[in-house]
Amino acid sequence: MLSRLQQLWQFRGGLHLDEYKQSSTTAPIQTIPLPAKLILPLQQHLGHTAEAIVKKGDKVLKGQKIAEATGYVSVPLHAPTSGTIIDIGDYPVAHPSAMKSSCIVIEPDGQDQWAEKQTISDYKTLTPEQIREIVSEAGIVGMGGAGFPSFIKLNPGEEKKVKTLILNGAECEPYITCDDMLMREQAKNIIAGARIMLYSLQAERCLIGIEDNKPEAISAIQNAASAFSDITVVAVPTLYPTGGEKQLIKVLTGLEVPSQSLPGSIGIVCHNVATANAVYHAVILGEPSVSRIVTVAGDKVKTPRNLEVLIGTPFNDLINACDGLTDENTPLIMGGPMMGFRVHSSEAPVIKTCNCILAKEDQSHHEQHMPCIRCAKCAEACPVNLLPQQLYWYARAKDFDKAQDYKLFDCIECGCCDYVCPSHIPLVQYYRFAKTEIWVQEQDKQKSDIARERHEFRQLRLEREKRERAERHKQKQEALNKSGDKDKKQEAIQAALDRVKAKRESQQENKNQES
Amino acid sequence: MLTAILSLAGLAILFGLILGFAAVRFRVESDPVVDKIDALLPQTQCGQCTYPGCRPYAEAMAKGEADINQCPPGGEQTIVALADLLGVDPKPLNPEMGEVKEEKTVVIIDEDICIGCTLCIQACPVDAILGAAKQMHTVIEEECTGCNLCIPPCPVECIYIVPRKKSIQNWKWPKPEETQVENGAKG
Ligand code: SF4
Ligand code: SF4
Ligand code: SF4
Numbered sequence: 001m002l003s004r005l006q007q008l009w010q011f012r013g014g015l016h017l018d019e020y021k022q023s024s025t026t027a028p029i030q031t032i033p034l035p036a037k038l039i040l041p042l043q044q045h046l047g048h049t050a051e052a053i054v055k056k057g058d059k060v061l062k063g064q065k066i067a068e069a070t071g072y073v074s075v076p077l078h079a080p081t082s083g084t085i086i087d088i089g090d091y092p093v094a095h096p097s098a099m100k101s102s103c104i105v106i107e108p109d110g111q112d113q114w115a116e117k118q119t120i121s122d123y124k125t126l127t128p129e130q131i132r133e134i135v136s137e138a139g140i141v142g143m144g145g146a147g148f149p150s151f152i153k154l155n156p157g158e159e160k161k162v163k164t165l166i167l168n169g170a171e172c173e174p175y176i177t178c179d180d181m182l183m184r185e186q187a188k189n190i191i192a193g194a195r196i197m198l199y200s201l202q203a204e205r206c207l208i209g210i211e212d213n214k215p216e217a218i219s220a221i222q223n224a225a226s227a228f229s230d231i232t233v234v235a236v237p238t239l240y241p242t243g244g245e246k247q248l249i250k251v252l253t254g255l256e257v258p259s260q261s262l263p264g265s266i267g268i269v270c271h272n273v274a275t276a277n278a279v280y281h282a283v284i285l286g287e288p289s290v291s292r293i294v295t296v297a298g299d300k301v302k303t304p305r306n307l308e309v310l311i312g313t314p315f316n317d318l319i320n321a322c323d324g325l326t327d328e329n330t331p332l333i334m335g336g337p338m339m340g341f342r343v344h345s346s347e348a349p350v351i352k353t354c355n356c357i358l359a360k361e362d363q364s365h366h367e368q369h370m371p372c373i374r375c376a377k378c379a380e381a382c383p384v385n386l387l388p389q390q391l392y393w394y395a396r397a398k399d400f401d402k403a404q405d406y407k408l409f410d411c412i413e414c415g416c417c418d419y420v421c422p423s424h425i426p427l428v429q430y431y432r433f434a435k436t437e438i439w440v441q442e443q444d445k446q447k448s449d450i451a452r453e454r455h456e457f458r459q460l461r462l463e464r465e466k467r468e469r470a471e472r473h474k475q476k477q478e479a480l481n482k483s484g485d486k487d488k489k490q491e492a493i494q495a496a497l498d499r500v501k502a503k504r505e506s507q508q509e510n511k512n513q514e515s
Numbered sequence: 516m517l518t519a520i521l522s523l524a525g526l527a528i529l530f531g532l533i534l535g536f537a538a539v540r541f542r543v544e545s546d547p548v549v550d551k552i553d554a555l556l557p558q559t560q561c562g563q564c565t566y567p568g569c570r571p572y573a574e575a576m577a578k579g580e581a582d583i584n585q586c587p588p589g590g591e592q593t594i595v596a597l598a599d600l601l602g603v604d605p606k607p608l609n610p611e612m613g614e615v616k617e618e619k620t621v622v623i624i625d626e627d628i629c630i631g632c633t634l635c636i637q638a639c640p641v642d643a644i645l646g647a648a649k650q651m652h653t654v655i656e657e658e659c660t661g662c663n664l665c666i667p668p669c670p671v672e673c674i675y676i677v678p679r680k681k682s683i684q685n686w687k688w689p690k691p692e693e694t695q696v697e698n699g700a701k702g
């Protein structure tokens with residue numbers, strides 16, 4: 001369907017940024033040779049960590065499940081190629097903490113041999129529940145952001161009926177082009193995925209939002225969707241962060257998602273275009289989530305490009321496939337320049353949510369930050385209508401209650417405030433600091449609640465034991481007392497006998513006296 | 516899927532009933548103020564506040580017999596929260612009770628030395644030590660509050676303090692370093 005007729009809205013704030021998207025889009029997506037090792041962190045996404053179900057020495061096939069979901073917000077993990085499990089242990093991962101984390105390590109056997117796949121020609125032979133089950137079992141998580149398990153967002157819920165499915169192809173952050181390239185090259189599969197998602201959600205329509213700086217992607221998707229009247233492709237103005245879920249919803253529908261709630265509350269569900277592609281692969285081809293497209297970019301990368309790699313491929317292998325770095329010591333960033341974070345080891349592997357590896361000149365201006373001059377530039381730029389300077393103030397003072405009153409958890413960490421701040425205050429780091437402090441405080445609170453329960457339980461137990469001891473003591477005492485009674489009786493008998501004896505004796509005496 | 520949901524729902528109802536029953540059956544008439552204060556204490560149960568556990572300290576505070584700055588494991592955070600609740604001004608921790616620990620700790624038992632005397636088990640306020648007479652003992656790290664009460668009774672000194680395990684799950688972003696200029700503007 002045509003996109004020009006669609007009315008568009010605008011969110012408040014946002015920034016026009018230099019795009020740097022040209023260099024990584026000149027060549028098509030490339031695959032790379034099988035790496036020597038695949039390292040698969042058990043924590044691939046937001047939510048509960050998966051649990052390994054293989055052990056060292058096991059042989060696995062491509063697509064075979066190697067770790068099971070734990071809890072609801074969790075999905076399984078699959079072997080990205082055939083080979084041998086050579087270790088399960090702690091390895092460096094892409095995380096700002098620089099800590100190691102539990103990983104399954106696979107040594108590929110070079111065959112890349114699939115386990116048996118369940119293909120399906122017509123998804124409509126399945127029920128929406130069955131589709132969600134397949135998407136969950138295939139380990140699919142949101143491929144654009146924090147990686148929320150996708151099957152949860154394919155459930156229309158009981159009453160809150162989902163009317164609109166939005167596919168997010170905005171890709172607003174500089175340098176990142178993996179969705180752009182995917183849309184150009186795999187538009188058909190994305191649309192096939194969108195149809196499955198529409199069916200699973202029982203939704204009425206699908207809007208696909210793509211920033212107008214990607215004309216090739218727009219026309220490819222438009223061609224693929226032309227046969228379907230319920231799918232509309234919309235070119236949206238290029239403005240950072242249009243790719244934010246709530247921002248894109250606003251632009252496409254004019255609706256605001258209320259603070260602290262999910263789009264589902266207003267009848268909308270939003271998925272990434274790459275997630276739609278993964279859903280197609282899982283449902284129709286029977287292939288779980290074992291690979292993804294990653295942009296390798298930045299002025300320190302010799303040949304920036306997009307690579308299709310297996311999950312678990314070390315960053316080094318991707319860098320090498322791009323002919324290396326011009327300066328070996330450049331720190332790597334996972335994600336884009338605005339929202340990404342520094343990765344401390346180039347041995348860290350690609351996970352399901354890794355859209356970009358960036359190696360660029362460090363332009364951080366935070367070194368010499370100055371006092372806040374209350375210019376309110378940050379508030380003007382904030383796309384969520386927050387008051388960044390207040391958030392900063394309370395985060396810095398560790399007044400986390402106040403920070404939450406000022407909607408700290410609505411902050412999407414887009415970095416707009418940070419970017420415009422004339423005092424160069426590292427605002428986003430203050431917010432991340434405050435958020436993680438609050439999470440850990442909540443964890444501590446849960447821990448101390450458990451400690452209280454255990455302590456009270458122990459005290460009950462000690463009291464019971466004390467009572468039982470007292471009880472036993474009493475019983476013994478009573479037994480003793482009873483035996484004491486006996487003595488008394490005997491005493492009484494004795495006394496009686498004595499009295500009788502005495503009487504007799506006195507009678508005897510009397511008699512003697514009389515006689 | 517459906518059976519899973521049903522059985523989970525069934526379990527949830529069952530546990531709900533058990534909890535409900537337990538709440539009625541084992542109800543202790545408790546003072547809501549004490550409850551509120553107790554909820555803010557770290558439940559380490561270490562006794563450093565000079566009371567035999569967090570709840571007794573909470574009771575003493577409710578009666579106005581104890582001050583708000585006596586709990587070292589809670590540190591500044593707890594004092595501020597107590598001050599907030601009781602409508603008084605926060606004050607620094609009373610150094611007589613101890614120092615704030617920089618890092619959360621737990622204890623471990625050297626199982627090669629442990630003689631299985633059970634003295635530590637009797638000291639632990641939260642039953643975090645497993646073991647029976649004449650068998651070596653182990654600390655359940657998840658449950659240990661780091662109160663260190665088990666250390667003095669041990670006759671062979673085989674219980675050591677170690678930092679609580681750090682993981683990605685409880686990692687915190689560091690607070691940005693403040694620059695001199697920024698600090699100068701504070702006053
Ligand atoms: S932009 Fe920076 S200096 Fe201006 S009000 Fe915001 S935090 Fe303060
Ligand atoms: S990082 Fe947060 S506070 Fe700053 S502009 Fe983005 S949403 Fe607003
Ligand atoms: S000092 Fe704090 S943690 Fe220790 S018993 Fe007293 S209130 Fe509880």
Ligand code: SF4
Nearest residue numbers: 639659660662663665
């Ligand atoms: S194991 Fe020792 S330190 Fe840990 S809670 Fe029990 S008594 Fe306290």
